[in-house]
Amino acid sequence: MQRIAHTIRDGVGFDVLLIAFALFYLFAFAGLPILYNVILSFQQVDMFSLGSLFHEITGWENYVAVFNDPLASRVFWNTIVFTAASVFFQFSIGFALALYFNQRFPGASWIRGLFLAGWVMPGLVVGVLWNWLLSGDFGVINWVLMSMGFIDEPIFWRSDTDYSLIAVILANVWYGVPFNMILLAVGLAAIPDDLYEAASLDGATTWQKFWTITLPMMRSTIGAVIALGIIFTLQQFDLFAAVTSGGPAGSSMVAQYWSWELSFRQFDFGRGAVIAVMMIVVVLGVAAIYVRSTRQETRL
Amino acid sequence: MTDATATQITVENVDKHYGTFHALKGIDLSIPKGQFVALVGPSGCGKSTLLRTLAGLEGITSGAITIEGENVTGVPPRKRDLAMVFQSYALYPHMNVRDNLTYALRLKGVPKAERAQRAEEVAATIGLENLLDRRPRELSGGQRQRVAMGRAIIRNPKAFLFDEPLSNLDASLRVRMRKEIRALHDRLNATSVYVTHDQIEAMTMADHVVVMRAGIIEQHGAPLDLYERPANRFVAGFIGSPAMNFVDGVIAEDGRHVRLGIRSNSTIAIDRTLEAGREVLVGLRPEHIALGDAQDASAAFTVGAVEPTGAVTYVFSDDEPELIAIADGISTLKRGDTVGFSIDPGLVHLFDPETEIAIP
Ligand SMILES: Nc1ncnc2c1ncn2[C@@H]1O[C@H](COP(=O)(O)OP(=O)(O)OP(=O)(O)O)[C@@H](O)[C@H]1O
Numbered sequence: 001m002q003r004i005a006h007t008i009r010d011g012v013g014f015d016v017l018l019i020a021f022a023l024f025y026l027f028a029f030a031g032l033p034i035l036y037n038v039i040l041s042f043q044q045v046d047m048f049s050l051g052s053l054f055h056e057i058t059g060w061e062n063y064v065a066v067f068n069d070p071l072a073s074r075v076f077w078n079t080i081v082f083t084a085a086s087v088f089f090q091f092s093i094g095f096a097l098a099l100y101f102n103q104r105f106p107g108a109s110w111i112r113g114l115f116l117a118g119w120v121m122p123g124l125v126v127g128v129l130w131n132w133l134l135s136g137d138f139g140v141i142n143w144v145l146m147s148m149g150f151i152d153e154p155i156f157w158r159s160d161t162d163y164s165l166i167a168v169i170l171a172n173v174w175y176g177v178p179f180n181m182i183l184l185a186v187g188l189a190a191i192p193d194d195l196y197e198a199a200s201l202d203g204a205t206t207w208q209k210f211w212t213i214t215l216p217m218m219r220s221t222i223g224a225v226i227a228l229g230i231i232f233t234l235q236q237f238d239l240f241a242a243v244t245s246g247g248p249a250g251s252s253m254v255a256q257y258w259s260w261e262l263s264f265r266q267f268d269f270g271r272g273a274v275i276a277v278m279m280i281v282v283v284l285g286v287a288a289i290y291v292r293s294t295r296q297e298t299r300l
Numbered sequence: 301m302t303d304a305t306a307t308q309i310t311v312e313n314v315d316k317h318y319g320t321f322h323a324l325k326g327i328d329l330s331i332p333k334g335q336f337v338a339l340v341g342p343s344g345c346g347k348s349t350l351l352r353t354l355a356g357l358e359g360i361t362s363g364a365i366t367i368e369g370e371n372v373t374g375v376p377p378r379k380r381d382l383a384m385v386f387q388s389y390a391l392y393p394h395m396n397v398r399d400n401l402t403y404a405l406r407l408k409g410v411p412k413a414e415r416a417q418r419a420e421e422v423a424a425t426i427g428l429e430n431l432l433d434r435r436p437r438e439l440s441g442g443q444r445q446r447v448a449m450g451r452a453i454i455r456n457p458k459a460f461l462f463d464e465p466l467s468n469l470d471a472s473l474r475v476r477m478r479k480e481i482r483a484l485h486d487r488l489n490a491t492s493v494y495v496t497h498d499q500i501e502a503m504t505m506a507d508h509v510v511v512m513r514a515g516i517i518e519q520h521g522a523p524l525d526l527y528e529r530p531a532n533r534f535v536a537g538f539i540g541s542p543a544m545n546f547v548d549g550v551i552a553e554d555g556r557h558v559r560l561g562i563r564s565n566s567t568i569a570i571d572r573t574l575e576a577g578r579e580v581l582v583g584l585r586p587e588h589i590a591l592g593d594a595q596d597a598s599a600a601f602t603v604g605a606v607e608p609t610g611a612v613t614y615v616f617s618d619d620e621p622e623l624i625a626i627a628d629g630i631s632t633l634k635r636g637d638t639v640g641f642s643i644d645p646g647l648v649h650l651f652d653p654e655t656e657i658a659i660p
């Protein structure tokens with residue numbers, strides 16, 4: 001006993017203690033819920049059996065049911081479109097803004113800071129905000145598009161099945177741009193000026209400097225930002241709840257929202273868990289990419 | 301081969317303001333082809349700023365810069381065809397040595413095979429053959445310095461610009477690289493502008509030394525000209541190590557001697573005739589002060605600190621202002637001794653105490 005107390009004070013034991021604590025934390029608050037979720041996905045859980053800890057095991061039944069659901073392929077493609085479009089536009093707009101504000105002009109850092117204001121807003125507030133902007137009758141977006149002559153009659157963004165997913169993507173891009181911009185701006189600021197100066201003397205144009213210096217030097221930051229973007233987008237729930245509720249007719253239904261709807265609307269927790277399990281697999285894959293790119297960062 | 305009279309770079313009446321700060325004040329300079337020019341001066345005097353305006357990395361407020369007769373004021377760096385070696389080396393961290401060396405060639409569209417061959421040649425010139433596949437972070441400071449040099453010479457630029465390239469190296473490597481850079485300059489028949497705050501570096505490497513202070517050129521000329529005929533007190537004190545001694549003095553009745561304002565009653569001869577009673581500032585280089593017996597000298601001081609270095613001994617006077625003289629490596633002088641000194645009249649520097657300009 002005394003020896004244990006000794007090594008904890010002297011070092012090695014203390015390291016082990018710290019790691020054990022972190023692992024315990026991870027296990028209790030991330031591992032157990034994930035495990036329980038996996039178990040749930042193989043069980044029959046409804047309103048009536050919800051209270052008990054153990055449920056009837058049904059094997060792959062929930063998985064089969066989810067894959068055979070008429071909504072399944074729609075949700076699958078919607079999730080991919082939603083994630084890909086959101087991440088693509090968040091990243092490109094965020095990168096463009098980061099490059100712009102990396103220029104030194106008066107007020108640049110202040111304005112850059114203001115962008116964070118959008119990011120600190122709760123998702124539901126952003127959702128309500130975009131509800132107004134996208135409103136069919138008196139929405140600002142319609143008004144702008146109409147007065148600029150792009151459209152003749154108002155688009156009912158939230159209730160038209162052709163536009164409902166785009167509506168949520170718009171809101172989500174707006175919501176995610178500041179985060180992308182700030183992380184990318186930090187990466188840009190870390191590139192020493194003298195590299196650009198050396199490249200200028202070596203004959204590089206602005207465009208060539210971007211391709212041969214900026215992009216390669218930003219590789220690990222870009223990898224991390226995109227990985228985080230995918231993870232955050234797959235977690236995005238509030239905007240769906242506020243803007244379209246996955247509708248109309250499932251036209252803007254994505255996996256994370258469907259999982260919630262199956263579990264808490266239809267009280268079929270087993271099937272809700274199936275979707276959650278599949279999303280966890282995807283997120284773990286993306287997280288692995290994230291870890292790899294941040295590891296490269298420290299090696300540079 | 302080189303036309304010695306051809307001017308490679310001229311700087312005409314260049315002013316540079318950073319906001320309200322006047323960093324360069326009416327700089328005029330003309331650099332002949334093939335010359336090695338050193339810009340020296342204390343920290344903050346504008347050496348780097350001047351170099352960066354030559355490179356085009358900084359714009360100028362007024363004036364003109366020409367390279368090979370072409371006015372390049374306002375021309376971006378990439379079109380000036382100059383190469384620069386940065387103090388930080390500024391190697392591209394994501395490229396290996398070969399790619400660092402050939403970056404400029406790649407931008408110019410030189411084919412890959414030719415680039416590889418040029419990289420080999422340059423690497424051989426500067427001793428980097430075995431390091432071509434390494435990344436900069438896998439190199440020592442001295443090796444990085446060589447890569448930075450290699451990156452400059454591979455392009456055959458119109459001129460080389462160096463901004464304190466050796467200041468991150470240890471003393472012995474610095475002395476070696478000093479010679480290598482100069483040898484490279486001669487071999488390539490290059491034109492070089494070299495910024496340093498180390499006057500020894502400037503004196504040993506350059507054909508022409510430009511001494512700057514607070515945004516102006518105080519004096520420029522061949523190293524020994526600056527040493528023998530400094531135009532003012534600042535240049536006199538900046539060039540030479542240990543620095544020149546400065547003592548107030550008054551011209552004696554005969555106009556051919558000066559009485560030194562030190563505690564002992566000391567008079568030294570000068571090589572010109574000046575108005576009796578005129579107040580002057582006397583500059584005496586430590587290496588020109590000949591120490592001797594106190595009895596038969598017209599000037600003397602009491603010895604304070606004595607610092608033997610082996611080769612020579614630094615002898616300090618116990619006086620205000622303190623004088624430094626250089627004695628033999630093995631000296632028997634000790635604190636409290638009274639020592640006589642003399643100095644060749646031709647080596648006594650005289651300055652006006654008001655303007656600090658050399659008295660002819
Ligand atoms: N971007 C800038 N903005 C404002 N002032 C500047 C800027 N760059 C340089 N200066 C000022 O201009 C003066 C000259 O700077 P410079 O870098 O040319 O000095 P230097 O002679 O190279 O000194 P050192 O030996 O320390 O490198 C300094 O007083 C510096 O503060």
Ligand SMILES: [Mg+2]
Nearest residue numbers: 347348349463
């Ligand atoms: Mg400098």
